[in-house]
Amino acid sequence: MKYYSTRDENKIEFDSAQIIKQGLAADGGLFVPETLPAITEEEINRLCGMTYPERAAYVLSKFLTDYTYDELVNDCKEAYSETSFDGGAAPLKKVTDNIFSLELWHGPTAAFKDMALQIMPRLLSRALVKTGEINTALILVATSGDTGKAALEGYKDIDRIKIIVFYPVDGVSQVQKLQMATQTGNNVKVCAIKGNFDDAQTGVKKIFSDNDAKAKLLENKYVLSSANSINWGRLAPQIVYYISAYCDLINQKEIKYGETVNVCVPTGNFGNIFAAYIAKNMGLPLNKLICASNSNNVLTEFLETGTYDRNRNFHLTMSPSMDILISSNLERLIYFSSDAKTTASYMASLNKDGKYTVSNDIKDKISETFSGYYASEEETATTLKKFYTDYNYLADTHTSVALNCAEKYIAKNNDGKKMIVASTASPYKFAADVYKSITGSVAPEGTKALDALSELTGTVITIPLRGLSEKEVRFTDIIEASDMLEEVYKFM
Numbered sequence: 001m002k003y004y005s006t007r008d009e010n011k012i013e014f015d016s017a018q019i020i021k022q023g024l025a026a027d028g029g030l031f032v033p034e035t036l037p038a039i040t041e042e043e044i045n046r047l048c049g050m051t052y053p054e055r056a057a058y059v060l061s062k063f064l065t066d067y068t069y070d071e072l073v074n075d076c077k078e079a080y081s082e083t084s085f086d087g088g089a090a091p092l093k094k095v096t097d098n099i100f101s102l103e104l105w106h107g108p109t110a111a112f113k114d115m116a117l118q119i120m121p122r123l124l125s126r127a128l129v130k131t132g133e134i135n136t137a138l139i140l141v142a143t144s145g146d147t148g149k150a151a152l153e154g155y156k157d158i159d160r161i162k163i164i165v166f167y168p169v170d171g172v173s174q175v176q177k178l179q180m181a182t183q184t185g186n187n188v189k190v191c192a193i194k195g196n197f198d199d200a201q202t203g204v205k206k207i208f209s210d211n212d213a214k215a216k217l218l219e220n221k222y223v224l225s226s227a228n229s230i231n232w233g234r235l236a237p238q239i240v241y242y243i244s245a246y247c248d249l250i251n252q253k254e255i256k257y258g259e260t261v262n263v264c265v266p267t268g269n270f271g272n273i274f275a276a277y278i279a280k281n282m283g284l285p286l287n288k289l290i291c292a293s294n295s296n297n298v299l300t301e302f303l304e305t306g307t308y309d310r311n312r313n314f315h316l317t318m319s320p321s322m323d324i325l326i327s328s329n330l331e332r333l334i335y336f337s338s339d340a341k342t343t344a345s346y347m348a349s350l351n352k353d354g355k356y357t358v359s360n361d362i363k364d365k366i367s368e369t370f371s372g373y374y375a376s377e378e379e380t381a382t383t384l385k386k387f388y389t390d391y392n393y394l395a396d397t398h399t400s401v402a403l404n405c406a407e408k409y410i411a412k413n414n415d416g417k418k419m420i421v422a423s424t425a426s427p428y429k430f431a432a433d434v435y436k437s438i439t440g441s442v443a444p445e446g447t448k449a450l451d452a453l454s455e456l457t458g459t460v461i462t463i464p465l466r467g468l469s470e471k472e473v474r475f476t477d478i479i480e481a482s483d484m485l486e487e488v489y490k491f492m
């Protein structure tokens, strides 16, 4: 399988190991596979009899053809082991007669980013060998919370890789801060910066485009790499769990092969839902993909009008991992709905004017598969409480946005098909807002909110979030955003 850039009309080809190492194409585009491999009824039936790690290796082998099957089986078994994912990697839980929650947060950091970031470092480590890279990869991450911790857990103590994470000192939750400050591993560093997420992000981008810095790093035998969700190495592992969920619906005797089901995904960067789109286009019997947003509803508007416009107010919500105005992975959908030339021109407008409008043809094509809905803060809280009270299902705030949008879709379209809702975080990761949504009153400060939620609901705190306040704090540095490069030099 070869890959090329979404913006390259000449379709210059790259191998899977190369694009995993490189992350972003040189022309600013994202890497996409030349064709989408098929997944047949016979294969689905075989996958039904397999464990999650086996399903993952099987699906990944269709895309990552530089890797041997044995390598993929080995890496998937390690990444998705029962020690890392308590209770299995992506269990499908029945919530109502037709709504099923695909719980993607049983990994080491209690958010769905683990599904990709537990496997991706292993793929990168092998990619360094396969591409003959002699230097150590230095991963730079700017995070608003979930990605940083998941990347740290994924890359810690991995050969020939070091990772440094920058987060805005006042821009992450107390739980997220503690999770990062107590990170273990010999090749990790965490740094708070004075400023907001954009300052952290801009600082990282600056280092990536600083040729003097790159030369100095290379002298010291380091090359920069990114753990961002635009890397295909993060996207490919996310295709697996939609196929796996479909198998589980068959195994649970909820459907027979061929019956189409809907999928609803709480969306930020458009990575998770794009993986569902790939699965559908491989032949998995999926019907509609419902793109769920919070009040940062730029995608809802895009799907409705065909205009993507990031010039709008930014809202801080209780589903902060979806507080995004530029959904980078949407570029891949635009590409699959048009061509490289069109994609490049829309992305240029986005860069210049912060917006673009797709042609009617492209809009119609996208509407065949996608529907967009959004939930306000109040609706998110009400839905969370309702699912807890009526169905005894405790969802986090992001999942709650998706549950609300799934219900809106069902009501509007009178569609009784089975619905898979991607559940992207443990309710304990956003304990304070979950507690408040249910009780109407403010939860106790810091990690005490977790205990309060446990007491209120009679559920147990998700394992990786237990005893956070007793863990050793290793990282306390707070630096100016302008000193980020200095910090990188110190680290290498």
Ligand SMILES: *Cc1c(COP(=O)(O)O)cnc(C)c1O
Residues within 6 Å of the ligand: 111, 112, 113, 146, 147, 229, 266, 267, 268, 269, 270, 271, 272, 273, 321, 322, 398, 424, 425
């Ligand atoms: C990252 C994240 C999302 C958004 O996923 P995208 O792939 O960026 O669309 C949703 N929920 C949670 C909890 C997340 O961490």
